[in-house]
Amino acid sequence: MRxxxxxxxxxxxxxxxxxxxxxxxxxxxxxGHEAGGQLALxxxxxxxxxFPEGIxxxxxxxxxxxxxxxxxxxxxxxxxTDSDFSKRPFxxxxxxxxxxxxxxxxxxxASARWLGLPSEQKLIGHGVSSCATCDGFFYRDKNIMVAxxxxxxxxxxxFLTRFGKQVTLxxxxxxxxxxxxxxxxxxxxxxxxxxxxxxxxxxxxASEKLVTGARLRNVVSGEAWDEPVDGxxxxxxxxxxxxxxxxxxxxxxxxxxxxKGGARTNIPGVFHAGDxxxxxxxxxxxxxxxxxxxxxxAERFLEAEGH
Ligand code: NAP
Numbered sequence: 001m002r003x004x005x006x007x008x009x010x011x012x013x014x015x016x017x018x019x020x021x022x023x024x025x026x027x028x029x030x031x032g033h034e035a036g037g038q039l040a041l042x043x044x045x046x047x048x049x050x051f052p053e054g055i056x057x058x059x060x061x062x063x064x065x066x067x068x069x070x071x072x073x074x075x076x077x078x079x080x081t082d083s084d085f086s087k088r089p090f091x092x093x094x095x096x097x098x099x100x101x102x103x104x105x106x107x108x109x110a111s112a113r114w115l116g117l118p119s120e121q122k123l124i125g126h127g128v129s130s131c132a133t134c135d136g137f138f139y140r141d142k143n144i145m146v147a148x149x150x151x152x153x154x155x156x157x158x159f160l161t162r163f164g165k166q167v168t169l170x171x172x173x174x175x176x177x178x179x180x181x182x183x184x185x186x187x188x189x190x191x192x193x194x195x196x197x198x199x200x201x202x203x204x205x206a207s208e209k210l211v212t213g214a215r216l217r218n219v220v221s222g223e224a225w226d227e228p229v230d231g232x233x234x235x236x237x238x239x240x241x242x243x244x245x246x247x248x249x250x251x252x253x254x255x256x257x258x259x260k261g262g263a264r265t266n267i268p269g270v271f272h273a274g275d276x277x278x279x280x281x282x283x284x285x286x287x288x289x290x291x292x293x294x295x296x297x298a299e300r301f302l303e304a305e306g307h
Contacts, residue, residue, distance in 0.1 A: 001100045002028050003307060004298050005092055007080050008107035008241075010037020011284045012274025014064035015291030016105045016298075021071035023299045028101075029068070029075045030094055032241070036061040037109050038275070039284055042134050043125050048284050057125075057134075060284070080108075085248045085267045102307060103298040106249070106257065106265070107273040107291060108241035110282075114234055115147060119203045127211025128203060128232045132156035133283065135231070141165050142230035145214055147200055149173060153235040154182035160233065161191035168229070170195045170216065203232050240276050254279075263294035271297050 004020050006013045009031040020027040039045065042057035051060075065075065082093035089100040112130035114120055120128050129135040132146075136159055144164040146157045149171035157169045169186065174196040176183050186192050195216065201224065202215040211232050217224040240255040250258045250266040256279050263271040273294035274287035 001089055001102070002026070003101070003302060004028070004103045004105060005030060005099065005101040006105045006107055007092075008032050008037065008109055008274070008276070009035050009065065009075065010061060010107065010109050010274060011039060011064065011287040012109070012276075012291035012294070013037070013105070013107035014061060014068055015288040016107055016273055016295040017068035017073040017075075017291075018064065018071065019292055019295030020105075020298060021068050021073040023295070024072075025299065025302065027068075027073045028099075029065075029073055030080050030092075031075055031077050032079050032108060034109070034111060035077065036065075037287075038112065038131070041112075041124050042129070042131065044138075045134065045284060046137060047133070057284075064288075080244055083244050083248060085245070085270055088269065090269065102269065102305070103301055104270045105263075105273055105291075105294045105298055106242075106245065106270065106276055107287075107294070108276050109287075110238040110240040110256070110275040110279070112234065113237045113239055115200060115236065117200070117203060119206045120232070120234070122206040123203055123209070123211055123232070126209045127230065128234065130234050131282075132159045132233055132235075135233075136160045136163050139163050139231040143228060144168070144231040144233065145170060145200075145227070145229045146233045146235055147171075148235035148237075149175075149196075150177040150235070150237060151179055151182045152237065154178045154186040156233055156235045157186050157192050158189055160231075161189055164191070164231070166193060167191055168193045168195060168227070170198050170200055170214075172199050172219065173197065238275070238279070238282075240279075242276060263290065263297045269298075269301055 039057035046054040084091040257277040271294040
């Protein structure tokens with residue numbers, strides 16, 4: 001039986017591991033299918049405080065993991081496949097085996113939704129990104145493309161005009177899911193060019209490990225063409241990783257955990273940290289802060305229970 005099991009090994013999970021390990025709770029971190037979380041998919045991170053020259057995303061999460069391990073955190077290269085929070089101790093199925101724990105910190109994140117093109121997957125971190133705040137800076141005076149038609153796409157496109165020469169927003173329909181205010185703001189921005197009824201069929205050039213262009217197709221006329229582009233941002237939504245807690249942990253309709261204040265979920269002893277609850281900020285530093293909060297709450301919960 002564990003004191004605390006942390007689900008997820010991104011910034012939130014690793015920070016929760018550092019804090020709970022230093023509190024001598026010997027945490028177990030279940031790394032998940034996307035070990036290291038979204039930072040493991042990025043290159044240079046320039047906005048995490050403490051690194052004046054920036055730090056590579058994979059190095060940053062790996063350092064956090066090593067830091068947690070130095071204090072006794074244990075990591076499992078496995079995934080939680082089922083959960084039972086109906087009684088205490090809580091039960092988690094890790095790969096094929098059930099395990100008992102007094103507290104749980106859910107830091108399983110939200111995965112960016114991708115278009116699903118093979119070339120797109122190969123170019124993630126090499127010109128393909130799902131985070132303008134993280135990577136926009138690298139595209140000063142460059143041509144940038146953004147895929148999507150919701151608020152995220154409008155927000156990212158607007159943000160990217162601070163850097164890029166031109167931002168082309170590609171959307172598969174001619175109606176937008178984005179709110180009027182966000183859409184109007186993007187429409188008023190002279191640096192944003194809209195391509196509607198248009199889908200992306202390919203991103204070049206996976207063989208060079210560098211984005212050089214995209215193949216587009218108008219779904220009404222059927223016309224296909226290639227456009228040169230230096231950065232390709234996918235903003236078609238995120239999927240919170242909460243399916244294994246369905247029916248037990250309260251979530252909003254899209255699956256994001258509903259916070260009951262601080263790091264608390266609807267089940268006392270089960271805490272949330274990071275993007276699995278946060279659809280607003282989604283930053284490495286905010287996820288780390290949330291991991292710290294969840295760890296402190298888990299520690300206090302255990303103390304109050306006499307552990
Ligand atoms: P969203 O509202 O679900 O929009 C996703 C967009 O991506 C839609 O336009 C959708 O097209 C498109 N899309 C989905 N799958 C696609 C695919 N396979 N290929 C091409 N296009 C695809 O997601 P979101 O923009 O991330 O927003 C999520 C939530 O956060 C919303 O509630 C939003 O209001 C909120 N948000 C708010 C702000 C803000 O207020 N500052 C900023 C960001 C997000 P279709 O329309 O054709 O389905």
